[in-house]
Amino acid sequence: MRKNNILLLLLLISVNCIAQNKKDRIRFNNQDIFLNGANIAWINFANDIGPKSETNIEGFRKIFADVHASGGNSMRIWLHTTGANSPEFDASGNVTGPGESTIADVKAILDVAWENKIGLELCLWSFDMLRMKNGEVVTGRAKNILSNPDGTKSYVNNSLIPMVKALKGHPGIIAWEIFNEPEGMSNEFGWNFNYHVPMSDIQRFINLCAGAIHRTDPNAQVTNGSWCFYASSDVGGKNKNYYTDARLIEAGGDKDGTLDFYTVHYYDWAKVECSPFHHDASYWQLDKPLAITEFHPKTTFGVNELLLYDELYKRGYAGAQAWSWTDSDHSKMLLNMKDVFTKHQKDVEMKSEDRRRNNRNKISDTQYSITNTQ
Numbered sequence: 001m002r003k004n005n006i007l008l009l010l011l012l013i014s015v016n017c018i019a020q021n022k023k024d025r026i027r028f029n030n031q032d033i034f035l036n037g038a039n040i041a042w043i044n045f046a047n048d049i050g051p052k053s054e055t056n057i058e059g060f061r062k063i064f065a066d067v068h069a070s071g072g073n074s075m076r077i078w079l080h081t082t083g084a085n086s087p088e089f090d091a092s093g094n095v096t097g098p099g100e101s102t103i104a105d106v107k108a109i110l111d112v113a114w115e116n117k118i119g120l121e122l123c124l125w126s127f128d129m130l131r132m133k134n135g136e137v138v139t140g141r142a143k144n145i146l147s148n149p150d151g152t153k154s155y156v157n158n159s160l161i162p163m164v165k166a167l168k169g170h171p172g173i174i175a176w177e178i179f180n181e182p183e184g185m186s187n188e189f190g191w192n193f194n195y196h197v198p199m200s201d202i203q204r205f206i207n208l209c210a211g212a213i214h215r216t217d218p219n220a221q222v223t224n225g226s227w228c229f230y231a232s233s234d235v236g237g238k239n240k241n242y243y244t245d246a247r248l249i250e251a252g253g254d255k256d257g258t259l260d261f262y263t264v265h266y267y268d269w270a271k272v273e274c275s276p277f278h279h280d281a282s283y284w285q286l287d288k289p290l291a292i293t294e295f296h297p298k299t300t301f302g303v304n305e306l307l308l309y310d311e312l313y314k315r316g317y318a319g320a321q322a323w324s325w326t327d328s329d330h331s332k333m334l335l336n337m338k339d340v341f342t343k344h345q346k347d348v349e350m351k352s353e354d355r356r357r358n359n360r361n362k363i364s365d366t367q368y369s370i371t372n373t374q
Helices: 002-023 057-069 102-115 136-147 149-167 199-216 245-252 308-314 330-343
Strands: 026-028 031-033 035-041 074-081 095-097 119-126 173-180 222-226 262-265 290-294 319-322
Touching (some): 026 173, 035 057, 057 074, 057 102, 074 319, 095 149, 136 199, 199 222, 199 245, 308 319, 319 330
Parallel strands (some): 035 074, 035 319, 074 119, 222 262, 290 319
């Protein structure tokens, strides 16, 4: 009897360890990986995809090859960004389509990424969409899709769903990321160079986009790049996680509109209080894997600049992606990636074969449109 109890205890410990490991990893091409990479985040700001784009495929290919050669497995790229070049809008500010060549440009970038076994988080929009200097045409369209339910519907139905549908199953997609640091255009946290909308509008937009993505491609993952733990955890001071399942569903009403994992950014203005390099992932009490997908590759409150990625790995985060290839010294990023690859190869190395997504939940080609919004 005692022997059976011991065996049962060992089994429970084993199951618990597996569950913990999965929470520390991102599911990608039938593997549970630690995101070991960087932000591109663009070659031509807000102009890498779309009708007037300057899509530098060879430039992307070189970046992906360099990252792969150092043991990296992932990068983060911005797509619409401001909305100046894609998607396509009509005169009233509603979206009529992704924009000529938009889907083809994204696919071409994904293809060269996966040639080098690099997966991408596809970040749709940035707080830059409400930068005052963009002009009233661009910011007016952005406000319309963020705050007007009919405007949101036009984007989801006419641009987002066609993009997800066309790229469904591409092995280079880790996740669709709805926003880069949307708090920067919010009433609650926003910066003075931006116009602002309520966080409730941002939550609603995330909810409706995430729901549409999940229904169009049941195997797709969705995340959102939050600017700080101030808006991404209920732990500490007046912090609030705006991106829990319940809060997103409450804002938009779509039960499928939730995140699959959390991505949060950190810069040293937020001090040790909000530093992932000084708090374990478990400290934030989040219910999903958590990756740190922006930070400067420099020594941070005593953590050596060449050990930043390994520190995040050891603290139970699901990934490390420094900012950014175009703005920072990427040699330090590559050294960090190589360090993690050397120490933890099994958790970061992508399988050599081209592993397509598991399509057991394959859906029909029905257009999954938004018909009602709150």
